[in-house]
Amino acid sequence: MEAMAQTVAERAISLVLDVVDLNEVLDQVDLNALLNRVDLDTLLDRVDIGAVLNKVDIEEVLDRVDLNRLLARVDVNQLLSTVDVNRLMAKVDVSAIVDQVDVNQVVQQVDVNDVMSKVDVDAIVDRVDINGIVERVDLEAIVEETDLGSIIAKSSSGIASGAIDAVRSRTVGMDEAIARLVARLRSRPYTGPPGPPAGLRVPGAS
Amino acid sequence: MTARTSQAMPATPEGTPAAARESLQGHYAGFASRFAAFVVDVFVISAVYLLLLGAINFVASIATGKTVDLNRNDIWVVIGYLVWAFIYFAHFWGLNGKTAGGGLFGLQVLRDDGGDVSGRRAIGRTLALPLSFLILCLGFLGILLGDRRRALHDVIAGTVVVYSWDARAARLRYLSRPRYSAPAAPAAPPATPGSPGSPGPSA
Numbered sequence: 001m002e003a004m005a006q007t008v009a010e011r012a013i014s015l016v017l018d019v020v021d022l023n024e025v026l027d028q029v030d031l032n033a034l035l036n037r038v039d040l041d042t043l044l045d046r047v048d049i050g051a052v053l054n055k056v057d058i059e060e061v062l063d064r065v066d067l068n069r070l071l072a073r074v075d076v077n078q079l080l081s082t083v084d085v086n087r088l089m090a091k092v093d094v095s096a097i098v099d100q101v102d103v104n105q106v107v108q109q110v111d112v113n114d115v116m117s118k119v120d121v122d123a124i125v126d127r128v129d130i131n132g133i134v135e136r137v138d139l140e141a142i143v144e145e146t147d148l149g150s151i152i153a154k155s156s157s158g159i160a161s162g163a164i165d166a167v168r169s170r171t172v173g174m175d176e177a178i179a180r181l182v183a184r185l186r187s188r189p190y191t192g193p194p195g196p197p198a199g200l201r202v203p204g205a206s
Numbered sequence: 207m208t209a210r211t212s213q214a215m216p217a218t219p220e221g222t223p224a225a226a227r228e229s230l231q232g233h234y235a236g237f238a239s240r241f242a243a244f245v246v247d248v249f250v251i252s253a254v255y256l257l258l259l260g261a262i263n264f265v266a267s268i269a270t271g272k273t274v275d276l277n278r279n280d281i282w283v284v285i286g287y288l289v290w291a292f293i294y295f296a297h298f299w300g301l302n303g304k305t306a307g308g309g310l311f312g313l314q315v316l317r318d319d320g321g322d323v324s325g326r327r328a329i330g331r332t333l334a335l336p337l338s339f340l341i342l343c344l345g346f347l348g349i350l351l352g353d354r355r356r357a358l359h360d361v362i363a364g365t366v367v368v369y370s371w372d373a374r375a376a377r378l379r380y381l382s383r384p385r386y387s388a389p390a391a392p393a394a395p396p397a398t399p400g401s402p403g404s405p406g407p408s409a
Contacts, residue, residue, distance in 0.1 A: 168239075168312045168371055175236025182350050194353055196232030197366055200320025 232320075234355040235367045237346070239311045246307030251291050258290075259283065292332055300328030304370070312371030318354070318364050331363035 176193070183190035259276055266274035276283050298305040303315040303323050315323050315331070323331070338345025338358045345358030354366055 164310065164312075165371075167310070171239040171242050171311055172230060172236070172369065174238035178237050178350070186351075193230055193233040193236065193369075194355065195234040195366075196368060197234075197316060197318060197320035197354075200232050200316065200368070 230369045231372045232368050232370075235313050235369050236355060237349045239313055239369070240349060240357075240367055243305070243307035243311045243313050246310055247294070247305045250306045251287075251294050255287050255290050295335065296325075296329045296332040299323055299331060300325035308367075308370075312369055313367055314370035315365050315367055318356075318360075318366050323365060327363055327365065331359055331365050334359035334362040337362070 179193070180190045263274050263276055266276075278284065278287075295305060298308075299315050300323060304313070308314060315328075317323055317327065341358070348356045348358060348361065356366060360366060
């Protein structure tokens with residue numbers, strides 16, 4: 001009995017579908033109103049998305065996607081303008097990244113000569129206060145502790161011996177003592193030996 | 207010291223680079239140095255002249271067969287000495303501004319603007335030098351009292367005397383001198399303070 005009813009129903013539906021123009025029916029349906037009545041959340045809760053994704057061959061999908069063409073349509077500048085770089089960088093552990101970088105290997109790949117050829121050394125030197133640096137150098141300590149002193153001594157041994165230097169130093173000391181005494185007698189402050197004459201260039205006093 | 211005005215230095219000590227201030231190179235020389243240099247020059251002039259005089263006496267004695275004794279009581283010997291002294295000073299000041307004494311004490315005669323002394327100016331300075339003596343040596347007061355430490359003959363000739371040696375380089379030479387350290391003494395047993403032989407505080 002049931003089988004006969006089933007057969008009749010199928011036959012009836014088949015006849016109805018042959019008669020009904022589904023496209024015309026669908027045109028008369030307000031799909032938006034229909035969709036508004038559908039509880040999509042409930043519907044999605046019932047869908048096992050994991051199972052669906054398991055059936056999707058993502059590799060094949062990606063193979064079929066032309067990423068270059070896709071990326072060409074992306075306005076990267078506009079995309080980046082929406083990114084809060086500061087906030088992003090705050091989350092980045094730079095130290096950890098740097099620790100992972102083999103600086104030696106990076107440096108070995110750098111053509112230092114090429115880099116240096118592009119550097120305007122003169123411009124850099126012009127910005128350096130060499131006199132200020134020299135004044136901070138304890139030249140006497142360097143001479144005492146290195147062989148530089150012996151080089152200086154050898155190069156200048158023909159010019160003046162230690163004895164002559166000593167004699168000159170003593171007479172200069174006497175000059176200063178006399179000058180200070182005279183200044184005191186004249187009730188004037190003594191600020192050191194005067195000079196040099198205008199127009200005189202002293203070697204080594206660059 | 208012979209380089210010129212391509213890089214002029216300020217005339218005031220305050221504007222002078224620290225290195226030059228420390229070395230005193232190019233600064234006006236003081237009285238003691240100049241006096242010592244002059245004494246050396248007089249010694250050199252006298253020594254050379256005496257040797258020359260002795261040689262002349264010797265040659266003249268041989269040539270004439272008589273004893274020839276030219277000494278300082280002879281007016282021609284005095285004149286010859288003064289001429290020789292004039293040649294000595296004028297020549298060396300005109301040559302490079304340094305006499306033997308000046309070279310020894312690191313002094314150099316320059317024009318008052320820092321330039322080299324010409325032969326004419328050197329002759330003028332040499333001729334003016336006696337004036338500083340003839341007025342009871344008052345001509346040298348300028349070295350003590352003047353701002354540029356110029357004697358009378360400097361003012362007349364338009365010259366100055368400066369230090370030409372680099373005291374800072376001399377200091378570096380002194381520091382770089384070879385030093386020989388004594389071999390380390392063997393370790394001595396600890397001595398009680400005040401006991402004989404214990405090292406006291408160094409003087």
